[in-house]
Structures are given as structure tokens and as C-alpha cells.
Amino acid sequence: MNKEVRVRFAPSPTGALHIGGVRTALYNYLFARKMGGKFLLRIEDTDQNRFVPGAEEYIKESLNWLGIAPDESPWNPGDCGPYRQSERKPMYMQYAMDLIEKGHAYYAFDTPDELDAMRERLTAARVVSPQYNSITRTQMKNSLTLPEDEVKERLASGEPYVIRVKIPRKEEVRLNDMIRGWVLVHSNSLDDKVLMKSDGMPTYHLANIVDDHLMKITHVIRGEEWLPSAPLHVLLYKYFGWEDTMPQFAHLPLLLKPDGNGKLSKRDAEKHGFPIFPLDWSDPNTGDIVAGFREAGYLPDAFLNFLSFLGWNPGDHRELFTLEELVEAFSVERIGKSGTKFDINKAKWFNEQYLRAKTDEELAAYLIADVEKEGLTVEASKAAQIAHVVKERATFPADLWKEGRFMLIAPSQFDQDIASKKWNTDTETVLGTYREKLLQFSGEFTPENAKSLLEAASEENGIKLGKIMQAIRLAVTGVGAGPELMPVFNIIGKEELIKRISFALETLKVNS
RNA sequence: GGUCGAUUCGUCUAGGGGUUAGGACGUAUCCCUUUCACGGAUAAAACACGGGUUCGAUUCCCGUAUCGACUACCA
Incomplete structure (x- = not known):
């Protein structure tokens, strides 16, 4: 098989x-x-x-x-269409009739009000779970209680009706779930579920059995919320005579x-x-x-x-x-x-x-799209450089631009908290010297060169670079934290770097 | 209420009659880093409870508790 x-x-x-x-x-x-x-x-x-x-x-x-x-x-039908149950509507009635003929289903004429009344009556009588079943159906209006002539009359007159499955009073239903193993249920806990609604549509219970059979479904993998009605489905397969091809169930x-x-x-x-x-x-x-x-x-x-x-x-x-x-x-x-x-953290x-497994070029595409949304432009190679520098700090593609925007847009203001703590005359001195050196520098502006010029500037002034590094970052980026600085200097370029240093020197004042 | 199902760190889970109960996310600490992040290391952190069965139970069985689903002419 x-x-x-x-x-x-x-x-x-x-x-x-x-x-x-x-x-x-x-x-x-x-x-x-x-x-x-x-x-x-x-x-x-x-x-x-x-x-x-x-x-x-x-x-x-x-x-x-x-x-x-x-x-x-x-949208791409195979041999078992249609694939919308509404379009399969004409198919279901014959199967419901088949069940009626075999004595496994019956017509019921009860109105919604009558059903409510029945439930209320049972609740009042302290019946634990009021349902339409082998006991209560004997007191309701259906083809099991009404004379045959009257049933025919009602049907002929076009009176609304439903078709219900006739659940046996005492029967053990077993099903072997692929995930849970054997599940046993007694039929007395099942009720006479509606199979065909009064609007001529089947309910889920009928439609899913008929369709799964017709579509040659071999395994039904669905949510656990279906587990309680699975025994009913097993019964229906049996009543239809489809036990041999009944799908295996797996309730998630x-x-x-x-x-x-x-x-x-x-x-x-x-x-x-x-x-x-x-x-x-x-x-x-x-x-x-x-x-x-x-x-x-x-x-x-x-x-x-x-x-x-x-x-x-x-x-x-x-x-x-x-x-x-x-x-x-x-x-x-x-x-x-x-x-x-x-747990959303795991998803993140x-x-x-x-995200990190993607190439800089792939990430650049996200970045470019976001940049353009703001009416700005950036060349692809630069976008890739930016992406490379910020990818480790991004959870979502949008973070690339969030984390990297300072490289395209010069700061207009500075983090006041950092400024008051870190900005000092030493920084101003070194930055001044660094600007001079940058102005005079005519070689290729690489991260290495950016760094050695900065080191030279601090040494000349006898100031430890480490003590002012964060202030320098603040001057160039406006904030106190971010990606490694020298690659950033390289990305924004020498001219822009000089401009930013000048602006910072003019704007930031030493806290007295 | 009834029926059915589930129960290992905070979360996702591995495991399975004898284990230092393993991993991942998250958390904390340290290292790396001239910042933050990344990365690396370390740590705290779990078998729901009670009875059996057994030499031995977290693992098997039975209860209890808790949680959940279902209980429509909805799917």
C-alpha cells in the first residue's frame, strides 16, 4: 500500500x-x-x-x-475540484441522503427557539450538558418522532429542516491519533450534530468528511481544537463505508x-x-x-x-x-x-x-529602499558599506537605516547627556589638530589612515586618545554609541568628516 | 458542569527506570572592543503534587491539582 x-x-x-x-x-x-x-x-x-x-x-x-x-x-486546481466548499454545494446533499437511507441520519424541523427552549428545559432540570442526542431527540420534531406522512408533508411544503446525524446511544469510538495515540470516546458524550443546514449548505462535519474522501486525503493534520469532534468524523467514515480509506489524524x-x-x-x-x-x-x-x-x-x-x-x-x-x-x-x-x-524574543x-547571513549587497537593497523613502539617494556601493557596518546591530531590515542614517545625514544636534559628561577642552584641542591634518592629507582616505592621523593628533597634544574617543564619536555622529568609528569616517569621507568636526567645534561648548 | 487533552529551567525543548537532567532564547557576570552592539566564556534557572510498581521513579500505573480545547443550523 x-x-x-x-x-x-x-x-x-x-x-x-x-x-x-x-x-x-x-x-x-x-x-x-x-x-x-x-x-x-x-x-x-x-x-x-x-x-x-x-x-x-x-x-x-x-x-x-x-x-x-x-x-x-x-487558483491552481487539480483533479479534485472545486476547491471551495461553496462551489461544491450541489455535491453534499446526496451524501446526507445516503446516510438517511442507511438510518444514520434524520430530518429535524425544530426551530431555533425550540432548540433554545429544549436547552433551557434541560438546564433547569439540571442536566449537565444539554444536547440533541439519543435521549432528547425523542422529544423533538424530527423524522424519528413524527409520522412518516407528516415528515413528507413538511418536506413537500418547503418547511425549513436540517439533517442530523443519528449518534448511537452506546458505542465506543476509538481513533489512533498520530500524535496522541489511541483516544477513546463514548458515543453518549457525542450529540446529533447537524450535517446539512437549513440553507442547504453542509456543516463542517459533513463537508470535511465528504471532501477529504473525494480529494483522496490520506492524512488530516489540524489543530487540537478538532480533537473533540474527531470521533464524530470517525463515525461518519464508518457510516459512509469509507473506513478503508479513512485518513490518519494528527492533532497539533x-x-x-x-x-x-x-x-x-x-x-x-x-x-x-x-x-x-x-x-x-x-x-x-x-x-x-x-x-x-x-x-x-x-x-x-x-x-x-x-x-x-x-x-x-x-x-x-x-x-x-x-x-x-x-x-x-x-x-x-x-x-x-x-x-x-x-515567545517573540525567539522570533527576533x-x-x-x-539577516546577518545575508550579503552586504542584499542588505544594501533594503537600505536603499528606506533611504529613497525619505527622498534621499545613496549609491549602491556606499549602501553596502553602511550595511556591512550596521548589520550586527539590526534585528529587522529597517534597523539598517535606523542604525546607519547618521552616516548620510550629519548631526544637527548632540546628545546633551554625553556632551555634558564627555566634551572637554582636550577633545577640542585634538579635534582641532585632527581637522588640520585632514585638510593637509592628500592620500587615499582609508580607515587606517583616518586612524593614524587621529593618533598623531592626540600624540602631538600629549592627550590620551582613549579618554576622548567617545567625545569624538559624539562630535561626528551626534550620539554616544554606534559602530566602529574608523570605518564610519571612511564611509562618510574626508570632506564630510571635516565639516562635521567644524560644526561640532562651533556648536558644542565646554561645560564649566 | 461534562467530554477530551496536556504538565521537564521564565520561554521553546532534549532525554528517559540508575544522567553532574542536555541545548536554545531571555537574564546576570566576565572577556573581547578606545563606545554600543556582535562574538566568546561562565553563572543562576526545571522534572506540578500525592500514592503505588520497583533494589531504584523525573521516566511506568493510579489519583489530585493546574492549564487548555470542545460543549452552535462556526469552522
Whole structure:
């Protein structure tokens, strides 16, 4: 039995794709690639009320950004289309009817009010979990309790109805989860879930079984929130007679809040000031705006690497993986069982690693873009030099310009704190001499030359360079800390250096 | 409440009947550096609790606690 592995990611287009969803997609992708199989995307849009325009595109763009685009999807369909459940609508009813004919499902005519009343009644009677099940259905309006003629009449008259699965009263349902092992559930804790809604759409439960079967899905890798309904799904496979091809299940641990309890949510992003969505997203219905990792400056490879380690590890001490290496190293056996708290520091660390691995030229491209956004220009070779000098201090591409802007823009003011502590007559003297030497210097202005001239200037005045170094930095850059100074002098050039020294000498006054 | 699941440093985790319980992020200290950062080194830091089983349990079993998911004509 070496069937081709086929897995699917099945989000519903109800808003921005949550980072947990992205991880689910990633694990599906990794598994598919590892097994030489296919990764499909199916849009689960059976709830028309929750449809959000743009959400599908958001999903597509997110996966593209990360380089984990599906092999089959609404945009590049394979043989199992359509890939949107709304477009598969005509397919589902026959399967629901099949279940009715086999006695595993039935029509129900209860109105929402009647369902509420039932729940209230049960709650009042102190029934622990009020549900539509093998006991309560005997008191409701459905094809199990109503005379056959009346059922036909109601159906014929166009009265709204749903189709519910008929869960047996006593049956042990077992499923072998790839991550959790055997999970046993008794059917008496399950309820008669709606399979077909009154609007003619299937619910998730029906649609996902039918579609997974029709799309020849071999492994269902999804979030742990689905674990409680997995037994129902197993039952449905059995009722359809599809047990032989039932996919294997793997329920992924949840992504948790950084500070303790609960599932990671949009609120956490706001509270802690970091993104939990892949891309920026502005909800057309609510006007909510959420920040994305992409726009925050996370590199796709770094983000992917970070994400892959949220609940999985390769079993050795390696941490940096390309997508290809992740595919090679991945296995569901090494996915953990327990929920994972989200630590943005780790994400930043990954980003730094990937940023530093880039060449100066690659980094220069980011820098140039940011420079031009401010209406300035910089030649490529200089941008590369700047990038080289600041790359070690950057977490995000935007930091390159933040850390390096002083090299293109001369300081107009100086850090007062440093000035009052470090600026003194010794500095003024040495800087004066240094300026003279620079003026007279006609060779190639290298970092080495910049340094030897400065050393000569301090020696001539009998002043220790070390004591005034920070003041010199202040004079040229405006601040007290930054990258190594001599390469900076070299980058800004001799003329600019002289100008800056002059300006500092005029502006900064010795504190008396 | 019920069902199901989970529980190793602050966080992500390795490990597994006998270990100095390993690594990474973060934190602290030192070194490097004429600053900051990077880098290097070092340190503090964990098996939720209680019973079994066993010569021996963090590891296996059972409870308890805690946390979480689910409990819709949402997915």
C-alpha cells in the first residue's frame, strides 16, 4: 500500500489567517514534501454569514510569502475540484441522503427557539450538558418522532429542516491519533450534530468528511481544537463505508498566550505589541487592523524557521533550517503534545540570524529602499558599506537605516547627556589638530589612515586618545554609541568628516 | 458542569527506570572592543503534587491539582 500522500490545509475565509493556522499549513506542507506527496488548499466557506471579502486572498498571499504554496487550490486546481466548499454545494446533499437511507441520519424541523427552549428545559432540570442526542431527540420534531406522512408533508411544503446525524446511544469510538495515540470516546458524550443546514449548505462535519474522501486525503493534520469532534468524523467514515480509506489524524498542540493562559489571540498582539498574523490585515467589516510579521520586518525564512519550532524539533541541537532542510528533518513523530507559548524574543533571534547571513549587497537593497523613502539617494556601493557596518546591530531590515542614517545625514544636534559628561577642552584641542591634518592629507582616505592621523593628533597634544574617543564619536555622529568609528569616517569621507568636526567645534561648548 | 487533552529551567525543548537532567532564547557576570552592539566564556534557572510498581521513579500505573480545547443550523 503505497498510496500517494495527500494532505490539505482547510481554513475558512473569515478574516486574517492566524499564526496557528499558518503553522498548521506549514506542517502539512512539510509532511507532504517529506513524503513526496501533495499539499492542497481547500477553502471552507460553508458559513455564508461569516464570509469576509479579501480573506481568501490573504490566505493565498500568506502562503506565497512563506513559499509554501499548495499544489492544488482554487487558483491552481487539480483533479479534485472545486476547491471551495461553496462551489461544491450541489455535491453534499446526496451524501446526507445516503446516510438517511442507511438510518444514520434524520430530518429535524425544530426551530431555533425550540432548540433554545429544549436547552433551557434541560438546564433547569439540571442536566449537565444539554444536547440533541439519543435521549432528547425523542422529544423533538424530527423524522424519528413524527409520522412518516407528516415528515413528507413538511418536506413537500418547503418547511425549513436540517439533517442530523443519528449518534448511537452506546458505542465506543476509538481513533489512533498520530500524535496522541489511541483516544477513546463514548458515543453518549457525542450529540446529533447537524450535517446539512437549513440553507442547504453542509456543516463542517459533513463537508470535511465528504471532501477529504473525494480529494483522496490520506492524512488530516489540524489543530487540537478538532480533537473533540474527531470521533464524530470517525463515525461518519464508518457510516459512509469509507473506513478503508479513512485518513490518519494528527492533532497539533495549540499556540498559547505568552503570559500564561489561553489560546493566542488578537488581543495579545495588541497587548504585547507584536504581530500574530503573517501579513497586515484590515478587516473590511469591522475596520479592525492587525499587524503582520511581514510588515514588521520578519524575513519569510526566519519566520518559517521560528514557526516550525513551535511544537516540533528535529531531536538534535540544530536550530537554523532552510525550508528544504525542514522538509528533510520533519516528522510527525517529533511533534510535541503540549501547548506552546509564543515567545517573540525567539522570533527576533531567528530574524537576526537570517539577516546577518545575508550579503552586504542584499542588505544594501533594503537600505536603499528606506533611504529613497525619505527622498534621499545613496549609491549602491556606499549602501553596502553602511550595511556591512550596521548589520550586527539590526534585528529587522529597517534597523539598517535606523542604525546607519547618521552616516548620510550629519548631526544637527548632540546628545546633551554625553556632551555634558564627555566634551572637554582636550577633545577640542585634538579635534582641532585632527581637522588640520585632514585638510593637509592628500592620500587615499582609508580607515587606517583616518586612524593614524587621529593618533598623531592626540600624540602631538600629549592627550590620551582613549579618554576622548567617545567625545569624538559624539562630535561626528551626534550620539554616544554606534559602530566602529574608523570605518564610519571612511564611509562618510574626508570632506564630510571635516565639516562635521567644524560644526561640532562651533556648536558644542565646554561645560564649566 | 461534562467530554477530551496536556504538565521537564521564565520561554521553546532534549532525554528517559540508575544522567553532574542536555541545548536554545531571555537574564546576570566576565572577556573581547578606545563606545554600543556582535562574538566568546561562565553563572543562576526545571522534572506540578500525592500514592503505588520497583533494589531504584523525573521516566511506568493510579489519583489530585493546574492549564487548555470542545460543549452552535462556526469552522
